[in-house]
Amino acid sequence: MRIPFSRAPLTWEKAAPYLQRAIDNGWLTTGPLVQEFTKGLADFLDTENVVPVSSCTAALQIALAAADLKPGDEVIVPSNTFIATLETAELHGLVPRLADIDSATWNMSLDSAAKLVNSRTRAIIAVPFAGNPLPMHDLRKLADANQLTLILDCAHALETRFDGQPLHAYADFSCYSFYATKNLTTAEGGALVCAADKTERVRALSLHGMSRAAWNRYAGGSWRYDIIETGYKANLTDIHAGLGLAQLADLRQNHQRRLELAKRYEQALGDLPVKMQQLPETAGATDHARHLFCISISSESKSDRDTVIAAFREKSIGFSVHFIPLYEFSNVRKLHGFAAANFPANEEYFSGALSLPLYPTLTDAEQDEIISLLQELLAYGAAASV
Ligand SMILES: Cc1ncc(COP(=O)(O)O)c(C=O)c1O
Structure with a gap:
């Protein structure tokens, strides 16, 4: 990768x-x-x-x-x-x-x-x-x-x-x-x-x-x-x-870098049809550990998640999805009978969920490449699938 x-x-x-x-x-x-x-x-x-x-x-x-x-x-x-x-x-x-x-x-x-x-x-x-x-x-x-x-x-x-x-x-x-x-x-x-x-x-x-x-x-x-x-x-x-x-010894400095990278993502993706995670009203920006940077691609986007994932794969850029909701797993359904319909907010988030690279050694240039690709793929317009 x-x-x-x-x-x-x-x-x-x-x-x-x-x-x-x-x-x-x-x-x-x-x-x-x-x-x-x-x-x-x-x-x-x-x-x-x-x-x-x-x-x-x-x-x-x-x-x-x-x-x-x-x-x-x-x-x-x-x-x-x-x-x-x-x-x-x-x-x-x-x-x-x-x-x-x-x-x-x-x-x-x-x-x-x-x-x-x-x-x-x-x-x-x-x-x-x-x-x-x-x-x-x-x-x-x-x-x-x-x-x-x-x-x-x-x-x-x-x-x-x-x-x-x-x-x-x-x-x-x-x-x-x-x-x-x-x-x-x-x-x-x-x-x-x-x-x-x-x-x-x-x-x-x-x-x-x-x-x-x-x-x-x-x-x-x-x-x-x-x-x-x-x-x-x-x-x-x-x-x-x-x-x-x-x-x-590097933990605090690494956290600072994570905060900085998260801010860059937020600023660059702010005008696109994606949702980003909000802090609780009573929390400050530096309270977030910024372990993951997750987005949820909205249905108004030009590309759906599968299209974005295919483009990431083609460019050899890593990604993940956090999380497959617990109620989606066959064993969990079998044991507890949870139904997706009871989790409308999770369903909405998960339908477009994608986690982007975020770690202290991610360079500005690497992040800029990820951002440009997302800007190209996620402008407003009818979603296209692969
Ligand atoms: C939310 C959450 N809980 C628990 C775990 C399990 O952690 P560990 O692998 O250290 O047992 C993970 C691991 O990714 C996690 O993301």
Whole structure:
């Protein structure tokens, strides 16, 4: 791909010293580099309560367990998210209820979510889609008014803020992803942020339910340990943490570049028949993590999405679609019977959804090429298909 959809903000020069340390100390798995990476994350996220894990999916599983959710409990999930948000709830025996999205922010509509609350509802899992904050005071109020646990799937939202605070400040459990395409990547990895009095349990759940003493094994502690509850195998390794450490120092600068590129897209595409993601009214432009830049091509455009995709392929420019709505998947329909007709805002967004390349090393010239192609294809006029 000449202009790939995603490029990890990682170089061999920056990663090599950390990988060398991880290998030379002979340990490889959870050890000093994980500790150092966790400290860096804690500084960035402005909290001590960070538990590193092997993926965001693992963080979600652990959050559901640590929230004491029980089979049969209902949980509210947005329709426009990655399957992990739903599957972890299914595997935990929960009954998912899908909320439609807000037609401007493309995040979960709080009105839609509020309508799903009933006496069996126990939690909301909200997803700051593409890195866009939700109106967190309102979301927190909705959770508190109904005594619901608020879990955030922050896979896109490492840098996202709202009203001056990182998003985890408003939630009970916040699950981060360091998957290969994310703003900071460890290839595979994640982290869970929760209240201080929950971190020991979360840490135990991430490693077979082992007590703290077992964790100390890694730092030369006692051989004796207890299993305090049934847990997962979801610890992060020093090799992965080394990759993450190599990016921490550039995180703020990389975010600035993402903001800058997003602004350039917005300015250049503003007169075309495409919808772009709006921030909530109460959020500021820099509150968005700008993990993804998604557009929705309107039916007034000269070209439909298939035509645009064919042109991107021909020019070797990467693209993606975020997301295929959960209710579209055969397994999800079979299990829960969700019908597209109940999600009009998501349907409208998805009909023209396209994600454009956005990463710190995308050059102005590369972006200009993408913009020119879109300007050529997306002027007003009857949609043409390939
Ligand atoms: C919204 C969302 N949630 C969860 C995940 C899963 O993250 P991980 O691969 O770290 O488990 C992703 C990954 O792309 C995602 O986009």
